[in-house]
Amino acid sequence: MKILALSDRVVESVYSPSIIQNYGDVDLVLGCGDLPIYYLEYVADTLNKPVLYVRGNHDTKPELRSDGKLQTAPDGCELLDGRSLIIDGILFMGLGGSIRYRPGAEQQFSEAQMLLRIICRIPDLVWKRLRYGRLVEVVVAHSPPRGVGDLGDRVHTGFNAFRILMTWLRPRYLLHGHVSAWQTGEGRTKRYQDTMVINVNPVHVLEIPTRA
Numbered sequence: 066m067k068i069l070a071l072s073d074r075v076v077e078s079v080y081s082p083s084i085i086q087n088y089g090d091v092d093l094v095l096g097c098g099d100l101p102i103y104y105l106e107y108v109a110d111t112l113n114k115p116v117l118y119v120r121g122n123h124d125t126k127p128e129l130r131s132d133g134k135l136q137t138a139p140d141g142c143e144l145l146d147g148r149s150l151i152i153d154g155i156l157f158m159g160l161g162g163s164i165r166y167r168p169g170a171e172q173q174f175s176e177a178q179m180l181l182r183i184i185c186r187i188p189d190l191v192w193k194r195l196r197y198g199r200l201v202e203v204v205v206a207h208s209p210p211r212g213v214g215d216l217g218d219r220v221h222t223g224f225n226a227f228r229i230l231m232t233w234l235r236p237r238y239l240l241h242g243h244v245s246a247w248q249t250g251e252g253r254t255k256r257y258q259d260t261m262v263i264n265v266n267p268v269h270v271l272e273i274p275t276r277a
Contacts, residue, residue: 066092066093066116066152066155066272066273066274066275067090067091067092067093067272068091068092068093068094068095068266068270068271068272068273069088069091069093069094069108069112069268069270070096070097070125070263070267070270070271071094071095071096071097071100071105071108071265072096072098072099072121072207072241072242072265072267073100073242073245073259073266073267074099074266075100075101075104075267076083079268080104080107082141083108084112085111085112087107087170090114091114091270092153093114093117093130094108094109094112094115094117095117095118095145095157095203095205095240096116096117096118096199096263097118097121097204097205097206097207097240097241097243097265097266098119098121098122098124098162098242098243099121099123099124099142099243100118100121101124101128102124102128102136102139103128103139105118105142106139106141109112109139109140110141111143111197113200113260115143115152116139116141116143117143117145117149117150117152117157117159117205118139118142118143118146118159119145119162119205119206119207120125120146120162120172120207121161121163121172121207121242121258122162122163122170122171122207125195144160145157145158145205146159146161147159147160147161147182147185148178149189149190151193153161153200154195154199154275154276155199155273155275156193156201157162157202157204157205158186158205158236159205159206160182160183160204160206160207160227161207162174162179162207163207163220163243164219164223164224165178165209165222165237166219166220176225176226177228179224179226180226180229180240183226183230184211199276200234200235200236201234201236202236202238202241202273203236203237203238203239203240204227204230204234204238204240204241206227206239206241207243208223208224208241208242208260209224209227209241209262210223210228210229210239210241210257211224211225212228213227213228213255213257213262214241214244214246214249214262214264215243215244215249216249221243221244228257231257231258231259231260235258235259235260236259237259237270237273238260238263238273239257239261239262239263239265239270240263241262241263241264241265242264242267243266244264245268246264249264252270254263255276257277
C-alpha cells in the first residue's frame with residue numbers, strides 16, 4: 066500500500082494540478098492534523114482515493130464557504146480520531162491533538178487524558194484481533210511521542226502515553242506532524258522498540274505491505 070501522509074501546512078506539490086503527476090499512484094491519504102478543510106477536500110476530490118485524518122491543535126475552526134455555508138469537516142474524508150479501521154488488511158488507529166498547553170482549548174489533552182483515550186480503544190482492538198486476526202499496524206497521530214522527535218518547549222512536547230502505546234501494542238508505524246523535522250535536527254524517522262516513528266510534516270510518501 067502506497068500512502069500519502071500530510072500535516073500542518075499546505076504545500077504546492079499537493080495543492081495544485083501537479084498532484085496527479087506527483088501522487089496519483091497512492092492508494093490512501095492520511096492527514097496528521099492542522100490541515101485546512103479545503104486542502105483535505107481538494108486532495109480527496111482530485112486523487113479520488115480514501116482520505117483518513119485526525120485533528121491537530123490548530124484545525125478546529127469551521128470554514129465559511131462562498132455560498133455562506135459553514136463547513137465544519139471536510140467532505141469526502143473520514144475522521145479517524147479515536148477510532149480504528151481496517152483498510153486492505155491493515156489496521157489503522159487515530160489519535161489526534163497535542164499536549165495541553167492552554168486551559169480549555171480544543172484538541173489539547175493532558176497525559177492522563179491521552180492515556181485514557183488509548184485505554185478506551187483496547188476493547189475494540191481486542192475484538193478486531195479476535196475477529197480479523199489483526200493488530201494495530203499504523204497509528205495516525207498529530208503529536209510525536211515524548212522524547213522521540215518532539216521539542217523541549219511546552220507547545221511541542223510529545224506524549225509519554227504514546228510511548229506506553231508503542232510498548233503495549235507494538236505498532237509497525239506511528240505517523241505524526243506538529244513539529245518540523247528540521248527543528249529536531251534528527252531527520253524524519255526514528256525507531257522506538259518495534260515501531261518506526263515518522264514525522265510526515267508537511268508531506269511524506271511511504272509504502273507498507275498489505276495483509277491477506
